[in-house]
Amino acid sequence: MGETTGTAGTRENERYDVVVVGAGAAGLNAALVLGRARRRVAVVDAGEPRNAPAAHMHGYLSRDGMPPAALLAVGREEVARYGVDLIDARVEHVEHVEHGESGESAGLAREAGLAAPGFVVHLAGGPVLHARRVVIATGLRDGLPELPGLAERWGHDVLHCPYCHAWEVRDRPLGVLGTGPGAVNQALLLRQWSADVVLLAHTLVLTDAERERLAARDVRVVEGRIVRLVSDDGRLRGVELATGQVVPREAVFVFPQPVPRDALLFGLDCARDDNGWVTTDRTGRTSLPGVWAVGNVADPRAQVVTAAGMGAAAAFALDHDLVAEEVDRAVDRYRASGAALPA
Structure with missing residues (x-):
């Protein structure tokens, strides 16, 4: 685990607890917290950070003046230490697989051992990943x-x-x-x-x-x-x-026009506000269960330090969500086994 690969090196039908799309501050911080929670995580990134033209970033305690690329490089090293897979690729679309669905994606998900509902993450070039949850941290572009x-x-x-x-x-x-x-x-x-x-x-x-x-x-x-x-x-x-x-x-x-990189959220039919931006709760949870959106894709005003905090908040909530699902399944299995309650 903790590998950095290109699309060609991605293992077909790999199963993860969480797939994070976007390796900026929001996505990497979400992956860091989830990796430390012993979750199986992949981060997929197309290598197009919004702040690439800037020589330095500011307003981030202990990192003030650090080149943005250096922060991301350190972040990738840190998440890899916790077994997070880093995949250099573009996500073409994400499919939501419901209980009882049929079709190729649902069949692949079942073959991968992914209990529906879940998500099939399609990478450019053909490989697919399977996830119980997804975090969209694809940022925005500045319309100049x-x-x-x-x-x-x-x-x-x-x-x-x-x-x-x-x-x-x-x-x-x-x-x-x-x-x-x-x-x-x-x-x-x-x-x-x-x-x-x-x-x-x-x-x-x-x-x-x-x-x-x-x-x-x-x-x-x-x-x-x-x-x-x-x-x-x-x-x-x-x-x-x-x-x-x-x-x-x-x-x-100059004030650029912020344009969210939210095509994946459009494909998942997540609710939006009157201005067209995805709506989330305070943890980044969208209207579609299992999907979180963090960083500039959800908030155009978020600076790097804010985006990192959004990633952490999403990871905490997401792990609790996974634990609740796991407890429910464990109770179902316990009841099915006919075991008596402990005295």
């Missing part, structure tokens, strides 16, 4: 505004979260791109890290109340449509407007 020069600087000097990155650009000329309704509040917030904050209005139509709040906070508003971000020698130099003016800035902040 389509402005020339922006994507190239994303995660470097085009930033999103002030609490993650503003300290590193403190006291420098900062800009906020007016590409969404959150830009005003973002500019007001950033003022505590720099005395030179500019809101580039772009397509925003500001109300008088918003202009007053920005002026009171000493945030300058620059009108005009943004046409591109200007970089030189691998560094952001400014923001060019349609008038040809270039507003010098050393870093800019």
Whole structure:
């Protein structure tokens, strides 16, 4: 156990207590807790972490400033020590197998010794895994505004979260791109890290109340449509407007559109809120029994430390769920055996 494999090395019809999809902080922390609980766990990961462009992560006690890739590498080593299988592959879809179902997937599940209900996890290339429970920790992707020069600087000097990155650009000329309704509040917030904050209005139509709040906070508003971000020698130099003016800035902040990587949850028909995000309880449990969703796939605001905590909470609840099922089955077997209750 504790192997790291590619799809070709995956054992066909392998049976697990839990299959975790996604090896970010949420998925790995769930696997860590479950591995220590002596559960048979596999983590399947396609190798596309959201924070890959960032050089460092922040706000995680004892790990502040650590490169994101280093955290994940340490996490993989830790879970492997507890017998967790790490599989480098993409999950194409997950099937829910009910009691009494027929068909190929249900038949394979029974052959693998998996008592229904359960889940059949289909990997790209053909292999399948069988699980009593699944944890979806596939994260999200950041939908960026389509402005020339922006994507190239994303995660470097085009930033999103002030609490993650503003300290590193403190006291420098900062800009906020007016590409969404959150830009005003973002500019007001950033003022505590720099005395030179500019809101580039772009397509925003500001109300008088918003202009007053920005002026009171000493945030300058620059009108005009943004046409591109200007970089030189691998560094952001400014923001060019349609008038040809270039507003010098050393870093800019933007609100991306969070897009959850939730196709697997769509396939499982899990309930969603009015905004289309999967709904869960405080432990990450979805509306479909046996399925948990943790990290950014369920909460776009979750930072790395938050996602790790979500993974741990899900693991605790999930293990209790498995124990309850095991106790019920043990009682059924005990009764069927005709054994007398102990005196």
